[in-house]
Amino acid sequence: MRVIKLLRKSEWSPYLGGALLGLLAVLSLAFTGRLLSGSGGFETLGGSIVQAVSPAAGDNIYWKFVMPAGIGWSVFVLLGIFVGALVAALAGRTFKWRAVSDDQWIRIFGPARWKRWLVLFVGAILLEYGAGIAGGCTSGLAISGGLQLAPSAFLFIMGMFMSGIPTAMIFYRGRY
Amino acid sequence: MLQYVPALIIGFAFGWLLQKAGLTRYSKIVNVFRFTDLAVLKFMMSAMVVGMIGVYALKDLGLVSLVGTMPTYIVGNLVGGLIFGVGMAGAGY
Numbered sequence: 001m002r003v004i005k006l007l008r009k010s011e012w013s014p015y016l017g018g019a020l021l022g023l024l025a026v027l028s029l030a031f032t033g034r035l036l037s038g039s040g041g042f043e044t045l046g047g048s049i050v051q052a053v054s055p056a057a058g059d060n061i062y063w064k065f066v067m068p069a070g071i072g073w074s075v076f077v078l079l080g081i082f083v084g085a086l087v088a089a090l091a092g093r094t095f096k097w098r099a100v101s102d103d104q105w106i107r108i109f110g111p112a113r114w115k116r117w118l119v120l121f122v123g124a125i126l127l128e129y130g131a132g133i134a135g136g137c138t139s140g141l142a143i144s145g146g147l148q149l150a151p152s153a154f155l156f157i158m159g160m161f162m163s164g165i166p167t168a169m170i171f172y173r174g175r176y
Numbered sequence: 177m178l179q180y181v182p183a184l185i186i187g188f189a190f191g192w193l194l195q196k197a198g199l200t201r202y203s204k205i206v207n208v209f210r211f212t213d214l215a216v217l218k219f220m221m222s223a224m225v226v227g228m229i230g231v232y233a234l235k236d237l238g239l240v241s242l243v244g245t246m247p248t249y250i251v252g253n254l255v256g257g258l259i260f261g262v263g264m265a266g267a268g269y
Contacts, residue, residue, distance in 0.1 A: 009196075017197030018219040022226025024189050029231055029240050032182050036190060076180040080187020081194070088195035102268070104203035123267025126259050134256020138264075139190070141246060141253075143220060147227030150246040152253040159257020160264065161209070167265035168209035 010092035025147060034073065035144035038081070039137035041074035042128055043067040067132075108175060134159070202268030209265045 006012075025036050047069025051058030063069040089095040100106055100116045109115055131137040134156045136145065142160070145153030197219050198204045207213035234240045 011198055012193075012196040014197045014199075014215040014218040015222050017193045017199075018222025019226045021190070021193050021219070021223040022228075022230065024186065024193070025223065025227040026230030026234065028182075028186050029243065030234055032186070033240070033243070035243050036186070038190075073180065073183045076183035077187035077190070080184040080189075081191035082187075083184075084188035084191025084193075085195035085200055086191075087188070088192040089200075092196065102202035104206075105268075120267045120269075123263040123265075124269065125263070127263030127267055127269070130256045130258070130260030130263060132256070134253050134260060135246060135249075137260065138220070143223050143227065144243070145246040146220075146224040147231055148242050148246070149228070150248070152246045152248040155248070155250060155253035156257040156260070159254045160261040163258040163261030164209040164265040165261075167262045168206055171206075171266065172210060 008091055008093075010094045021143070022147065025144060035140075035147075037074050037077060037136070037140035037144065039128055039131040040067065040140055041076075041078035043132060044069055044072060045075050045078075108172065200269075205268040206265055209261075 021036075029035055044063075044067050047058060047063035047067060048071060051063065051069050058069060086095070099113050100111055105116055127137070131141070135141055135152060136156070138160075141150075141156050142153050146157070194200055198215060199219060204213060204215050208216040231240065231242070235242060
């Protein structure tokens with residue numbers, strides 16, 4: 001009964017979530033020989049779309065060797081992430097359809113849809129581009145790399161906060 | 177197709193945990209950069225600590241080998257992180 005209650009709870013402690021994620025990473029490495037990744041799937045999936053639309057544009061070193069295009073492991077992980085988060089939201093009864101998804105955003109920047117969507121679109125491009133340069137995102141490089149004590153992960157986390165903090169300051173100005 | 181079943185399961189658990197910890201919400205992500213809610217750091221650091229202990233314990237027992245796909249390019253990792261941070265603080269994901 002307690003397990004079911006926990007599963008239905010809308011929010012877990014981040015310590016519990018994090019610890020379980022660490023356990024998941026260990027199990028993933030033990031059983032599949034891979035660690036967690038998030039952003040790689042978008043890159044390989046993007047590669048296959050470009051190659052389908054314009055083979056000439058997709059014919060480059062990046063999608064041939066660095067991030068081989070194709071629908072593989074990381075795309076299925078992404079699919080799983082989507083379904084898992086959806087089921088978790090449904091189980092916790094926090095699922096809701098909204099155009100502007102966050103109360104804090106509405107309070108500070110207003111309910112205008114274009115503002116949120118523009119910032120989200122541009123931000124997501126930067127996020128994926130940065131992850132591509134660094135060699136991973138928060139999960140694939142910072143967590144998976146960090147737990148193997150890879151120096152690159154700590155450099156990445158450093159960069160992430162060095163630019164994230166001033167960006168938040170610019171966005172929030174007096175309300176920082 | 178069968179070889180991708182573990183990927184789906186791992187992804188499912190991953191998504192579940194992110195959602196339950198609230199990290200799929202804009203405010204949780206951006207507030208770590210405003211120092212008003214450190215859930216992202218708590219989550220990341222707990223995952224790293226548990227993962228480190230587990231992975232290195234299994235490695236020292238000779239059961240797993242590390243995944244050597246994170247080469248260190250000081251400029252690349254740092255610049256990538258810098259661009260990533262701008263996107264993360266803006267988009268909130």
